[in-house]
Amino acid sequence: MATQKEQIKQLQDELIRLKETLKNYENLFKADGFIDTQEQQQLDFMQGVIKKAEAKLALLANKAPSSGGDKFTKPFYDGKVGKKYELHVLVDQPGTGGDRDTFEGLTAPDVGHTFVKLIKTNVDGTKVEAVLGFYPANSVNPLTGVIEVAGELVDDKGHTSEVQANKILTHDQFFAALAYIEKNRTRKYNLDTYNCTDFAIEVAGAAGWNIKSKKGVWPGGGGHNPGDLGEDLRNANNATTKKAKKGTQPTPTPDKKIK
DSSP states (O other): OOOHHHHHHHHHHHHHHHHHHHHHHHHHHHTTTOOOHHHHHHHHHHHHHHHHHHHHHHHHHTSOOTTOOOTTTGGGOOSOOEEEEEEEEEEEOSTTOSSOOSOBOSSSOBOOEEEEEEEEEETTSOEEEEEEEEEESSOOBTTTTBOEEEEEEEEOTTOOOSEEEEEEEOHHHHHHHHHHHHHHTTOEEETTTBSHHHHHHHHHHHTTOOOOOOOEEETTEEEOOHHHHHHHHHHTTOEEEOOOOTTOSOOOOGGGSOO
8 A cells, every 4th residue: 555655646646647638628629719618618627626636635645644643743634724834943042031141040050942833724714733842851961971861842832932933834844844853752862962952953954944053062061052042043033032031931840950
């Protein structure tokens, strides 16, 4: 049995052939400068076949993958035709934000957090959205050399941010981002090479959105971080900024302080 990807490709090829055939018939019928009733009926029939094939393709493209997705991505495979796809990258910078600090505070350092929001708006007016971030499943601490642990996706609804950059995506770009999330949902978390900010940058990259950000340093290591990313997005003039009230988001547990 053909895979979902193969079925989509077959339908896309079929649509190309159908549309080429319709165009050829239209040119043939118009050659004498007049389309009679029987010819118009033939054209209407072919247009109906094309519409059915397009509807079938839309449903198949929005069908959940064989993996079933996860709790964040599966709702987007709702079988409905989408008309707008959005990806937001949100940055909660350390402290009150506004600078490139990689952390603020010593006894309980605030390292900030980067997360993403995905929105699919359907033709019928319904919306599906998810707000999620990548976290270490257990404590990490560069001072003790523990920088790599199991990673996990966490619902970040309610998490505040100082900087937000938005991008309108195509259908294919949006579902490429979802595929990336599904594939990397159990990836190892590494404070220096694959943290919450790396995750958000990579999700955007999978969707064709190239986000460039400087890397910062912190005791015992360094890498991408919310402080630098927030400032880089501000400087790129593609971000909205707001003054967030610290402490309005759920207080992270001690093992989430460094993320």
